[in-house]
Amino acid sequence: MTQTLNKVENRFSGPRRLHPFALFYLIGKNVKEFGFAFLPIIFGVVQKGNFLYLLFLLAGIALFLLFWSILSYLRYRYWITGEGLRIEQGVLFHKKRYIPLSRIQGVELEQNMLHRLIGLVKVRIDTAGTGLDNMKGEGTLSAVTKEEGELLKELLSPSLEVKEGPAYDEAASLWSWKLSFQRLLIAGATSGNIGVFIAFFFTIYNLFDQLLPWDQWYTEIFTFLAREYHSLAAIFFGLVLLFFISWIFSILGTILLYAGFTIRKEGEKIIIERGLFSRYTTTLSIRRIQSVHFVEGMLRLPFSYGTLRVDVSGYAMKGAGETVLAPLLTREEVEPFLRTFLPQFAGKWDGERKPLSPKGWIEAALFVWLPWSLLLILITFALYQFLNRFRFLTSLSFLPLSIIPLFPLATYFYLKDGGWRSEGHFVIFRFRRRFARYTYIVPQQRIQTMTLSQSPIGRLLHTANLTAAIASYKVVTVPLRYMKEEEASLLFSMRSYPNH
Amino acid sequence: MREEPLERLASNAVKVWRIQGIVTSLVLFALSLPIAYMGWRFIHLITGILLLLIVLILGCFLIFIFPPLRYRRFRYQVHEEEIDILKGVWFTKRILIPMVKVQHVDTGQGPLLRRFRLANVTIHTAASMHEIPALETEKAEALRDQIAALARVKEDAEDDTDP
Numbered sequence: 001m002t003q004t005l006n007k008v009e010n011r012f013s014g015p016r017r018l019h020p021f022a023l024f025y026l027i028g029k030n031v032k033e034f035g036f037a038f039l040p041i042i043f044g045v046v047q048k049g050n051f052l053y054l055l056f057l058l059a060g061i062a063l064f065l066l067f068w069s070i071l072s073y074l075r076y077r078y079w080i081t082g083e084g085l086r087i088e089q090g091v092l093f094h095k096k097r098y099i100p101l102s103r104i105q106g107v108e109l110e111q112n113m114l115h116r117l118i119g120l121v122k123v124r125i126d127t128a129g130t131g132l133d134n135m136k137g138e139g140t141l142s143a144v145t146k147e148e149g150e151l152l153k154e155l156l157s158p159s160l161e162v163k164e165g166p167a168y169d170e171a172a173s174l175w176s177w178k179l180s181f182q183r184l185l186i187a188g189a190t191s192g193n194i195g196v197f198i199a200f201f202f203t204i205y206n207l208f209d210q211l212l213p214w215d216q217w218y219t220e221i222f223t224f225l226a227r228e229y230h231s232l233a234a235i236f237f238g239l240v241l242l243f244f245i246s247w248i249f250s251i252l253g254t255i256l257l258y259a260g261f262t263i264r265k266e267g268e269k270i271i272i273e274r275g276l277f278s279r280y281t282t283t284l285s286i287r288r289i290q291s292v293h294f295v296e297g298m299l300r301l302p303f304s305y306g307t308l309r310v311d312v313s314g315y316a317m318k319g320a321g322e323t324v325l326a327p328l329l330t331r332e333e334v335e336p337f338l339r340t341f342l343p344q345f346a347g348k349w350d351g352e353r354k355p356l357s358p359k360g361w362i363e364a365a366l367f368v369w370l371p372w373s374l375l376l377i378l379i380t381f382a383l384y385q386f387l388n389r390f391r392f393l394t395s396l397s398f399l400p401l402s403i404i405p406l407f408p409l410a411t412y413f414y415l416k417d418g419g420w421r422s423e424g425h426f427v428i429f430r431f432r433r434r435f436a437r438y439t440y441i442v443p444q445q446r447i448q449t450m451t452l453s454q455s456p457i458g459r460l461l462h463t464a465n466l467t468a469a470i471a472s473y474k475v476v477t478v479p480l481r482y483m484k485e486e487e488a489s490l491l492f493s494m495r496s497y498p499n500h
Numbered sequence: 501m502r503e504e505p506l507e508r509l510a511s512n513a514v515k516v517w518r519i520q521g522i523v524t525s526l527v528l529f530a531l532s533l534p535i536a537y538m539g540w541r542f543i544h545l546i547t548g549i550l551l552l553l554i555v556l557i558l559g560c561f562l563i564f565i566f567p568p569l570r571y572r573r574f575r576y577q578v579h580e581e582e583i584d585i586l587k588g589v590w591f592t593k594r595i596l597i598p599m600v601k602v603q604h605v606d607t608g609q610g611p612l613l614r615r616f617r618l619a620n621v622t623i624h625t626a627a628s629m630h631e632i633p634a635l636e637t638e639k640a641e642a643l644r645d646q647i648a649a650l651a652r653v654k655e656d657a658e659d660d661t662d663p
Contacts, residue, residue, distance in 0.1 A: 313626060445600075447598075447601075448597075448598075448601045448625040448626055448627035448628060449595055449596060449597045449598075449601065449625055449627065449628050449630070450595070450596045451593055451594065451595045451596075452593070452594040452595075452596075453588070453591055453592065453593045453594070454591065454592045455590075455591050456590060456591075459592070469625070469627040469628045470627055471625075471626035471627040472627075475627045475628060476627070489502060492502065492594065492596060493502035493596070
């Protein structure tokens with residue numbers, strides 16, 4: 001085995017070029033980069049109105065971009081030297097990069113449709129470093145053959161086993177879990193993931209903009225409703241339509257990201273594959289997992305569904321924003337799932353939790369309800385003045401006030417659900433954030449810093465907020481508000497460093 | 501409750517913060533003048549006066565009230581295992597940074613701090629950044645080296661368990 005690995009390494013030991021297909025990526029990139037520079041010239045020529053000139057100019061620009069892309073393709077080389085990956089690139093400005101193996105957090109292979117047709121992969125190398133010294137996306141090989149990609153992944157993956165010990169045999173990958181199609185649909189329908197679908201929506205909208213007269217349809221329906229009924233009805237119709245479309249797109253977005261989601265465990269590594277058109281393969285080293293958390297979104301809570309995620313320092317799954325272990329699990333499945341894939345996190349998540357202080361009501365009333373209500377009243381007042389000037393939908397200006405009753409409701413759920421537990425060297429926090437319920441399992445040694453904060457009222461009432469900071473792809477804070485002071489300070493000063 | 505940290509900042513810190521407060525207040529005042537003028541012209545004289553009054557009160561806080569309170573509250577202590585910081589005028593904050601998590605430590609000083617022979621110590625972990633502001637330069641440098649040394653020792657001790 002060592003011999004073959006050596007042979008493999010030799011293959012990458014000298015400067016190598018990407019697959020020629022990468023040229024298309026470079027052309028695309030150069031069009032993006034230089035496009036703006038040419039725009040003024042193009043506009044200048046267009047204004048003169050000479051069609052022939054424009055043709056010549058465009059041909060010239062295209063030639064230049066092609067030439068430049070070929071040069072940058074030829075300049076781009078990568079190879080493995082010593083203990084890391086080296087990349088050299090740049091036509092005028094030569095950039096040389098060296099990514100030491102020790103800084104590599106994960107290697108992800110990605111295939112889009114074109115890649116799949118030609119049998120290529122894109123290799124994304126994630127490096128350490130959080131928000132403070134971010135060098136993300138610095139190692140992306142846009143096109144190599146599938147075989148090379150997998151070898152690179154083996155060689156660069158952050159795990160010692162790959163380098164020395166026998167490579168895993170297929171039989172060793174005993175444990176795997178697959179997201180069923182039904183679950184995939186449920187996950188999409190309940191995701192409530194605004195970010196994904198808004199992007200998706202606009203892409204589709206732009207795509208069909210020329211073909212379908214959306215605007216015309218919409219204006220016709222809108223004016224019809226406004227004329228026949230009331231302008232409020234038209235606005236209501238618009239909102240419902242927007243929600244519905246977004247919802248459909250959020251389902252599509254989820255399918256795109258998580259179709260065929262499988263997770264399996266091989267020794268100290270977890271391998272995740274997912275994606276409908278673009279397939280992604282992620283390899284995680286269990287050693288680098290900083291925390292596990294189960295997120296129950298507002299739409300999923302009633303059905304006892306949630307998403308199981310992990311924080312991995314300096315790494316996030318592409319498109320998912322975080323690293324997802326299981327897109328949709330029921331509450332009961334969390335424990336067996338953890339026992340299978342991350343046994344060190346098992347047996348912790350569902351025990352009894354210590355409740356928060358009921359005095360949280362007073363603190364929330366003073367520091368959350370009061371200032372926000374005042375702000376909302378101010379907004380209502382301003383909106384009323386503004387709308388009243390045009391005598392248009394004045395009744396609408398009272399809408400912000402309807403948010404106020406939600407504050408006590410939010411506090412009720414926060415105090416009801418929130419709680420903590422300390423189990424061995426682990427801390428378990430449960431809290432609500434933006435309508436979703438989070439349950440974090442954090443090994444104490446993974447906590448970067450602990451912060452205990454108190455408001456002046458908290459000092460009087462003996463309540464405190466405790467926040468643990470965790471290193472993930474960005475800084476992640478795990479806050480628990482309205483704790484009892486003595487419990488918070490106990491947890492705060494509890495030390496469990498490995499050499500103790 | 502764990503006992504509070506003991507060390508204080510340099511007493512000159514109050515002076516430095518006051519000067520910073522004066523500068524900030526002047527800038528705020530200069531910025532709010534045209535807005536107040538517009539408020540007077542387009543809405544009512546009272547709007548303009550109100551705005552300037554708010555800026556004035558804010559300035560008073562920045563110059564006279566916050567600096568001594570901040571000084572009185574801020575404490576820190578460097579233990580072998582962790583760094584303990586207590587701060588905050590209105591909301592108090594207690595921060596515990598385990599030595600094993602410290603990635604690097606800097607000292608830095610702006611022109612104002614340099615005039616008073618003061619420096620900041622900044623402690624970075626993988627997930628956060630914490631500042632001990634306004635220490636005497638020599639003390640800041642010694643503290644930086646001390647933390648760096650302690651952090652290095654700790655890192656050697658548990659090399660394998662933490663990336």
